[in-house]
Amino acid sequence: MITISKVGGIALLLAAATPALAQQGDAERGGTSAVVCVACHQADGMGMNIPGGESWPRLAGMNADYLAKQLHDFKSGDRENMTMMPFANMLSDQQIADVAAYYAEMASWPELPTAYHAADPNKEGEWLAERGDWEDSTFIPACNQCHGPNGQGVGTTFPPLAGQHAGYIKNQLNAWREGTRHNDPNELMVGIAKRLSDEQVELIAEYYAELPESLAAADAQEQQEDAK
Ligand code: HEC
Ligand code: HEC
Known part of the structure; x- marks a missing residue:
């Protein structure tokens, strides 16, 4: 079993091995490059779920180094995507750092509880x-x-999933399964994605997309019951 501390160790190693990504970004300058991104990722950086189509991921509030890495990966072809490639190609290294800083500063992801709770075996x-x-x-x-x-999400390496669009999560898992996304450090994702069934891909994408709302709803219900 992989423990959180072990994974933290991997993250540290990766950070040390990728100094090019540590380039400082300027969020204000990044706003200029982002003018063309809003068509899909929206002015608030929240993207859009397009069921059955190519969903536009939420970028707002994601880690800047993670975002920068993805843009470099589209450029190098480690992440093959015809929609994103031309937009990534048009950015210099500095512009990548800047636009990543711009989206990272935008909005925070919902704060969810971190305390352990027993998972329900009936909810796959x-x-x-x-x-x-x-x-x-x-x-x-x-x-x-x-x-x-x-x-x-954890640090610069492990992106948040809770609140990301279901269509996008599903497309990424399928991209690893089909071999068009091969940018995961130490191939941490590809083996997992390949071992998931089609049904599990659907279920996990829905689960994470709805998690912030379902946790809030469960919380409200608990408070109501306490008040009785
Ligand atoms: C025409 C629509 C479109 C435009 C314009 C566009 N994107 Fe994207 N973007 C996408 C799609 C679709 C994906 C998902 C690609 C995939 O499935 O791999 C994506 C993915 C990304 C990702 C990866 C996010 C993650 O969680 O890994 C980043 C970063 C990104 N875009 C940044 C940008 C930036 C910066 C710009 C402007 C310079 C931009 N995009 C312009 C459609 C677009
Ligand atoms: C051993 C560690 C590890 C485990 C376990 C893991 N992931 Fe990941 N995952 C990663 C890493 C690292 C990345 C970022 C890859 C990159 O740099 O592009 C990632 C990225 C992703 C992405 C892309 C997010 C985005 O913004 O583009 C999705 C979706 C994802 N994982 C889903 C899952 C699901 C679903 C599971 C469980 C079935 C899972 N992961 C288990 C390490 C892991």
Whole structure:
């Protein structure tokens, strides 16, 4: 089993191995480059879910180094995507750092509880996120072991999933399965994505997309019950 501390170690190693990405970005300058991005990622950086189509991911509030890495990956072809490639290609290294800083500063992701709670075995998405899948001999580790409690993301390496668009999450898992995204450090994602069933891809994408709302709803219900 991979523990959070072990994963933290991997993140540190990766950070040390990628000095080029440590380039300082200027958020204000980044706003100029972002003028062309709003068509898809929207003026508030929240993107859009397009069921069955190519969803535009939320960028607002994501880690700047993570965003910069993705733009470099589109440029190098480690992440093959015909829609994003021309927009990434048009940016210099400095512009990448700037536009990443611009989106990173935008809005914060919903703050979700980090305390451990027992996953419900009847909810397959939740179980996969919190416990993984070992029963079917597919050896899928819990997503949250890397993506943090409630999939809120950890540091520069592990992006947040809770509140990201379902269509986008699904497309990324399929991109790893199909080999068009091969940019994951130490191939941390590809093996996992390949071992997921089609049904699990659907369930986990829905689970994370709806998690901030479903946690808020559960919280409200608990408060109502306490008040009785
Ligand atoms: C025509 C629509 C469109 C435009 C314009 C566009 N993007 Fe994208 N962007 C996408 C799509 C679609 C994806 C998902 C690609 C995939 O599935 O791999 C994406 C993905 C990304 C990602 C990866 C996010 C993640 O969570 O890994 C980043 C970063 C990004 N875009 C930044 C930008 C920036 C910066 C600009 C402007 C310079 C821009 N995009 C312009 C459609 C667009
Ligand atoms: C061993 C660590 C690890 C585990 C476990 C893990 N991931 Fe990841 N995941 C990563 C890393 C690292 C990245 C970033 C790859 C990159 O740099 O592009 C990532 C990226 C992603 C992305 C892309 C997000 C974006 O913004 O583009 C999705 C979606 C994702 N993971 C889903 C999952 C799901 C679902 C599970 C559980 C079934 C899972 N991950 C388990 C390490 C992990």
